[in-house]
Amino acid sequence: MPQLFLNEKSCESKADPERVNRAMTEMVRAVLAVAREDRAGTRLFSREPVNALQLAQGHAIGKWIGTPGARDLWVRLLQMQTKWPHREAFPEGETHSDVEYRHDGQSVEGLGSAHLTGGLGVSLPVEPCWDADRLTLVREELLDDEDGGSALTDVEVEHAARREHVATHLSWIRRGADSVRQKAVEGLRSGTELWSLKAELFPHLQFTRLAEQYFVELPEVWVQPVGERLGELQDAVSDWNPDRQPIAPQWRSYVRTEFEARRRLCWFTDDDGENRLFDWHCDFLPSPGRMHFRLLHEERTLRIAYVGRKLGK
Template sequence: MPLLFLNELSCDTTCDPARAERAMTDLAQGVLAVLRADRAGTVLVSKVPITGLQIASGHPIGKWHGNPRNRDLWQRLLRMQTRWPHRVVFPDGQGHYDIEYRHRGAPAEGLGAAHLLDGLGVSLAVEPGWAADQVTLEREQLVDDAAGAYRSETDEVRVRHLSGIAHCEVHGAWLRASVELARRGSVDAASEGAHLWERRAALFPHLEFLPHVEEQLRNLAPALVRPAGRRLAELDQAVASWNPHTEPEGPRWHSHVTGEGETRSRAYCVFTDLDGQPRTFDTHARFTPGPGRVHFRLVPENKSVRVAHVGRKLGI
């Protein structure tokens, strides 16, 4: 299910009419090429309705689709799934308030959402920087340590990007893989948490789940299903490749995994284990959008991970 996020930084800029027309035509052709690869799942997400888009200053989209040669492209764009604003595809309408993405110092809402939800950023190539199949963003996010204190971390991330049909060809392997995953029913193909629970034995053979996690997975918001599933798959892969004899300290986790501080651990992280005994599950991995957490404990005797919580950060 490719989510295409329109980059608002590429809209309503100053450029000549001919360039604006060409950029919109190229973008429309690229988006429709993605649609042909996955007609059922492709969604174009924008900050404003596409019918109100300002291609460039003084050049609304009406000028473009009013041109007879663009009418067929426009009609096909209108028939595809579109949503707005960007936050509507986040769980329960929430935004990613603990993470900010910037491009050359400017907040990049659409491109940031594309990175968070493993989608594709799309832009009007009104300037050379947007004529690329990848875009680099600066990401600043709040992370919490074991004591519950927050600190800011900044790094660079790359986002899949498209501004014309040639970029669709570049991302063709990713698109085809997405369609194939959907056909086979993998973690990346899951659109409902029920899929993760019902196929847990095949998807996560090295994970065990406390009984109440079934309800948590089944009730995951659609935008959280793939991120949560991927984090569970990473935990499964980490423990599968773990050799307790040569790595007594534990598996090499594939994402940021930490424990809780003593106060939070006592208050929120004690669960009734499978044998009926209370145990602490304070080790946790993160997933976004929002403060998603997977709480678990390592079970060395089974060479497995036992999951006690999949959902929002405990205690908030």
């Protein structure tokens, strides 16, 4: 579950409006890139509500929202779960009042909260110091001794201000998403539940509308195995670059196309009403479970049309 913390210091510059708006656009694209990997689990924490943010001195967020192309990004940002203030991410009763984090001598509450919780700091790349995928902070912690002293430590916090920075953190993001996904799949008892959570658990996969009938009919014994296969397909297309792998992704389990003699069984109605061949498939236990899909190279994903007993059985 990626927890993102807005660096309030990156919103206190005196930069010109055009520069601030460009920086906000870059940062929001980075936030949405994280959310694309874990739509259900991503949270954005800020010092104040996002609709009340000041992006720079005298520059309210509304000025950015009114710029070309920003409205769609703003709507997508609002669809995420956002919370404030930063301490809302701490366990109940914990304040961490004995710890302070500084960057270049200035207190940075948001970045400090990211380090305390194992989260990711995000900043507007208005200044070069925030345009990095990792930042070094000075952590000062009060010591519980008679002298009342403190200890200073240099620490590193994961950070993003642009989409390019997010690429360096994908393994971390996906590990968290995989853990949440696996726990959710283990708790499912029906195909109806699995279908209702598909967008949250498998955001990179597509499903035909008519596929719902097959998921609803899944016996309970097949629900978890199907969820696990969907997770493997999701991971495969997440890493897929059709320019380097023009035929198919690097599959995480045994996936292949159907034999020529059986392809007549693999035609299904797509969402535009056209019958298309969904002959790529994988197995799931107990046998003879099968899932059929077709690859969408231009969209770097796949679309599932069928799940159930092996066709023709």
